[in-house]
Each structure stands twice: as C-alpha cells, then as structure tokens.
Amino acid sequence: MREDGTIKELAILESSGSSVLDDAAIRIVRMAAPFAPFPDEMRENVDELEIIRTWVFERRGLTSG
Numbered sequence: 001m002r003e004d005g006t007i008k009e010l011a012i013l014e015s016s017g018s019s020v021l022d023d024a025a026i027r028i029v030r031m032a033a034p035f036a037p038f039p040d041e042m043r044e045n046v047d048e049l050e051i052i053r054t055w056v057f058e059r060r061g062l063t064s065g
Helices: 019-032
Strands: 055-058 061-064
Touching: 019 055
Parallel strands: none
Antiparallel strands: 055 061
C-alpha cells in the first residue's frame, strides 16, 4: 500500500485451490480501496506498507486472521 492509501500491488501468495475464492479475495480488497492515507508522523518513516492477510472462506461466512 502506498502512503496515500492506494494499492501498489495485490497478489495471492498461496492459492486456495479455487480460482473463484482467490478472485473473490482480490475483489474484496479492491472494493475496500482506497484506504486512509498514512498519518503525517508515519509518513516521515514509511512510504509503503506491506500487509499479508490470511482469509478463510467457510460456509457460514468469511473469517480473517
């Protein structure tokens, strides 16, 4: 993520084995963007932020860890 809250890169590091679920995860992140810009004091030290997230799709809904 860039300091202005836009997505620099989005990738599936480990496939779920289902292209439908992998594509859904990507769409969820893209729909949530752009994110809030970094606070000024964070911008002094950080210009990009890498976030790695594990999502679990289950019949009863989505969980995130």
